[in-house]
Every structure is written in C-alpha cells, then in structure tokens.
Amino acid sequence: MKYAIIGSGVAGIAAIEAIRSIDKAGEISLVGDDPYGFYSRPGLAYYLTGELHDKALFPRTAEDLRKLNFRFINKRVTKILRLEHTLEMTDQSVILYDRLLIAVGAQALPLEVPGANLEGVLKLDHMADAQSILKQARRGRTAVVVGGGITALELAEGLRARGMKVHYLLRGDRYWSNVLDEQESRIVERRLQEEGVTLHYHAEVIEVVGRNGKANGVRLLNGQMLKCDLVAYAIGIRPRLDLAKQSGLAVDRGMLVNEYLQTNDPDICAAGDVAQAYDPMSGRSILDSLWTPARQQGYTAGLNMAGQKTAYIKSPPFNVTRLAGLTTTIIGTVGRGHDDDLVGIARGDSETWRQLPDCMVAQTGFDVHRLRLLVGEKTLLGAIVMGDQKLSLPLEKIISGKMDISSIREKLLMPNSKIGDIVAEFWENRN
Numbered sequence: 001m002k003y004a005i006i007g008s009g010v011a012g013i014a015a016i017e018a019i020r021s022i023d024k025a026g027e028i029s030l031v032g033d034d035p036y037g038f039y040s041r042p043g044l045a046y047y048l049t050g051e052l053h054d055k056a057l058f059p060r061t062a063e064d065l066r067k068l069n070f071r072f073i074n075k076r077v078t079k080i081l082r083l084e085h086t087l088e089m090t091d092q093s094v095i096l097y098d099r100l101l102i103a104v105g106a107q108a109l110p111l112e113v114p115g116a117n118l119e120g121v122l123k124l125d126h127m128a129d130a131q132s133i134l135k136q137a138r139r140g141r142t143a144v145v146v147g148g149g150i151t152a153l154e155l156a157e158g159l160r161a162r163g164m165k166v167h168y169l170l171r172g173d174r175y176w177s178n179v180l181d182e183q184e185s186r187i188v189e190r191r192l193q194e195e196g197v198t199l200h201y202h203a204e205v206i207e208v209v210g211r212n213g214k215a216n217g218v219r220l221l222n223g224q225m226l227k228c229d230l231v232a233y234a235i236g237i238r239p240r241l242d243l244a245k246q247s248g249l250a251v252d253r254g255m256l257v258n259e260y261l262q263t264n265d266p267d268i269c270a271a272g273d274v275a276q277a278y279d280p281m282s283g284r285s286i287l288d289s290l291w292t293p294a295r296q297q298g299y300t301a302g303l304n305m306a307g308q309k310t311a312y313i314k315s316p317p318f319n320v321t322r323l324a325g326l327t328t329t330i331i332g333t334v335g336r337g338h339d340d341d342l343v344g345i346a347r348g349d350s351e352t353w354r355q356l357p358d359c360m361v362a363q364t365g366f367d368v369h370r371l372r373l374l375v376g377e378k379t380l381l382g383a384i385v386m387g388d389q390k391l392s393l394p395l396e397k398i399i400s401g402k403m404d405i406s407s408i409r410e411k412l413l414m415p416n417s418k419i420g421d422i423v424a425e426f427w428e429n430r431n
C-alpha cells in the first residue's frame with residue numbers, strides 16, 4: 001500500500017502514527033512545503049516572547065520520526081490527479097498513492113488595504129514568519145497590531161516583550177467580543193495596558209503608508225496617522241482549499257468529510273484545520289482551528305486509510321491558552337455573534353464556541369479569577385475559566401460527558417451563588 005500525506009503539521013504526523021500502528025510495511029510519503037517540518041504552532045507565541053527557545057518547539061525528536069519510517073519530501077504539491085492517483089509537485093515530479101490525506105491547514109487572511117504589501121507588514125502562520133517578526137522587532141521602536149482573537153493578542157504581547165512600543169487597534173469597543181463576555185474582555189484589556197500596550201478602540205486601518213518600500217505608519221478611518229516601524233496582523237484564517245477545488249473535491253468553508261474523515265473520493269481523506277467535520281453538538285459541519293482536534297482527526301484518518309473503520313467523534317472544543325498572561329480555558333459553547341476584528345474563524349478558535357443555543361449564564365469572580373458557566377436544561381454547555389485552573393479539567397469532563405447537572409442547576413442560577421464551590425462539590429460527589 002502506498003500512502004501519501006500532504007502537510008507536515010500535527011494532523012499529518014498523527015496520521016502517520018496511526019498508519020504505522022496498523023501497517024508496518026506500507027510506503028508512506030509526507031510532502032510538506034515547510035522546511036522546518038513538524039513543530040508546535042501554538043508554541044510560536046512563546047517563541048516570540050522569548051519564553052521558549054526554538055528547539056523546544058519540536059514535539060518529536062529526529063529519532064521518534066525516524067522510527068515512523070516515512071519519506072519526507074520538502075516540496076509543494078500543486079496538483080492532485082485523482083484518476084491517476086498521482087500528486088504533482090512544483091518541480092513537476094510526481095508521487096503515486098493508493099490512499100491520500102490532505103492536511104494542508106489554513107492560512108492567515110490577508111490585510112486588504114493599500115500598502116499591505118510593504119516590507120514590515122507581517123502575519124504569524126509559520127516558523128519563518130516568527131523569525132522575520134523577531135528580526136524586525138527592535139527595542140524602542142513602534143509596532144501596530146491589527147486583528148482579534150488569540151493570535152493578535154500574542155503578537156501584541158510578543159512585540160511588547162521584545163521592548164517595542166505597541167499600539168493594539170480594535171475596530172469595535174472590546175476585545176474578542178464573540179467569545180468573551182464584557183467583563184472577560186475588560187480583564188484582558190486591563191492586563192494588556194498594565195503590560196504597557198496602548199489600546200485604541202473603534203480604530204480601523206485604511207492604509208499602511210511607507211517609504212522606500214518599507215512600512216512606516218498606518219492611516220486610520222478617523223483620519224489619525226500612527227507612526228510605526230512594523231505592522232503585525234491576525235484578522236482570521238481560511239482553510240487552504242486550492243488543491244481540493246482543483247481536483248473537484250467537495251468544499252464548503254473547509255473540505256467536507258464524513259465521520260471517517262473521507263472526502264467525496266473514498267481514497268482521499270482530509271483532517272485538521274483544512275477539514276470541516278461533523279459536530280454532534282450543533283448537528284452541523286464546522287471548522288476548528290485547534291491543535292487537539294487536528295491531532296485526533298489526523299489519527300482517525302490514518303486508521304481509516306490503513307483499513308479500519310473508525311468514526312471521528314468530535315468532543316466539545318477545549319483550549320487552554322494564555323490571554324494577557326492569564327491562563328484561560330475555553331470549553332464547549334461560550335459565546336455568539338460577530339467580532340469586528342475578525343473575518344470568520346481565527347487561530348486557536350472553534351466555530352462551536354459561538355453557536356450558543358438558549359441557555360442561562362452563571363458567573364462568579366470579578367477580578368483575576370473568573371468562572372463563567374453556560375447552563376443548559378440538564379447539562380452544562382460551556383465554560384470559561386480564567387486564572388485559577390482547579391476546575392478546568394472537571395468541567396471538561398462534565399461538559400464532554402454531558403453529565404446530568406439537574407441536581408445543582410437551580411443553585412447555580414441563584415444570584416451570587418458560589419458556582420465554583422457548587423461545581424467542585426458536584427464533581428467530588430459524582431458516582
């Protein structure tokens with residue numbers, strides 16, 4: 001059996017691990033255009049701040065990868081010829097496959113304003129992007145950060161940690177308004193300001209201005225000019241669908257797959273950020289941009305490519321991240337609506353988080369430690385845990401296990417109730 005995998009991210013590597021758990025002899029080719037191969041993309045944020053060395057970004061050692069016995073081809077696939085079961089690369093070389101996995105991820109949406117192609121206008125998708133941000137970031141100089149969600153914040157904090165003066169521009173009146181509630185946004189904004197980041201509300205960039213091909217300022221919709229040496233943006237991402245479209249595979253916002261991660265061609269699977277997988281919570285096919293689902297999808301696709309019939313059961317999205325230095329866990333469905341600073345989904349984000357059905361909200365804590373629960377009829381639908389993380393794992397189990405919380409529902413919804421204590425007691429006394 002000949003397996004080909006396009007994309008050396010976590011979905012691609014997990015697929016190889018799964019194939020090798022079943023088929024020791026099959027030939028596996030991994031084609032990836034990133035010269036750094038497999039590394040932690042969420043870790044890039046900590047690389048920017050200087051908390052992680054680049055060596056710490058590689059989750060697998062060279063020896064781990066060698067044991068998986070695959071061929072890494074550092075090229076870009078330009079065409080899939082489905083009838084011939086062949087991939088074509090930029091240099092016109094070809095690879096034959098019996099089973100193919102497309103795990104090409106998603107790319108940053110471009111900043112579409114005049115001047116966006118000037119030197120010094122930067123995004124954060126790959127290791128090479130992080131390196132060029134670090135190359136251009138210099139103590140005492142000024143950066144403008146545009147966008148929303150986790151990556152924009154990470155850019156602001158990373159540049160600040162490198163000693164730059166940072167202006168963070170928000171189009172609306174608060175940070176990440178379709179996932180966080182107002183108090184949560186304010187906690188994050190206050191901490192950013194304490195770190196020395198200058199926030200600008202209702203600020204929309206209409207042009208990046210420059211000199212000699214280099215960015216040296218931005219013009220805002222209200223006429224204001226901000227001088228800067230670097231513009232970093234993270235306004236959302238889009239699954240890379242060019243190969244799927246070129247080869248006539250079914251797409252919507254991402255590549256459409258069934259519960260076995262197969263596309264409409266049974267010999268071709270898709271997994272990770274590029275795939276739009278079925279979500280039993282909402283009954284819809286949705287996009288995630290999260291490391292764990294990408295890993296789980298890649299692994300399940302690999303098992304199926306090697307001959308098993310294993311369904312991918314999506315659990316409620318779970319992300320432990322750091323927002324302005326504050327550890328924050330987001331589980332299940334927590335928000336809804338529209339965010340002025342993002343076009344669609346962002347990195348480290350899930351569409352599920354914004355599909356809130358009718359439910360009640362219980363919340364506690366008004367400063368650094370904060371807990372918000374989304375209380376459904378009989379189950380918890382989602383939770384945000386900021387600061388103290390004692391309850392994040394129990395809550396993940398309660399939400400993903402759809403545990404019946406009828407016995408504590410009323411108590412949770414009483415004004416000023418200590419919802420943290422109620423959940424902790426419920427968890428300790430579970431059968």
Ligand SMILES: Cc1cc2nc3c(=O)[nH]c(=O)nc-3n(C[C@H](O)[C@H](O)[C@H](O)COP(=O)(O)OP(=O)(O)OC[C@H]3O[C@@H](n4cnc5c(N)ncnc54)[C@H](O)[C@@H]3O)c2cc1C
Pocket residue numbers: 006007008009010011012031032033034040041042043044045075076077078103104105106124125126150151240243271272273274288289290291292294319320321347348349
């Ligand atoms: C800065 C940043 C912060 C993040 N923060 C979080 C977080 O807090 N929590 C979280 O859970 N997730 C986070 N994520 C998202 C997470 O990293 C992704 O969900 C995950 O990496 C997706 O894995 P993947 O394998 O689907 O795709 P990717 O990791 O994107 O890998 C796809 C690979 O395919 C390659 N490729 C594309 N087209 C071709 C082609 N035609 N030929 C050959 N190769 C090709 C790409 O270059 C890439 O190397 C973050 C991501 C970034 C960048």
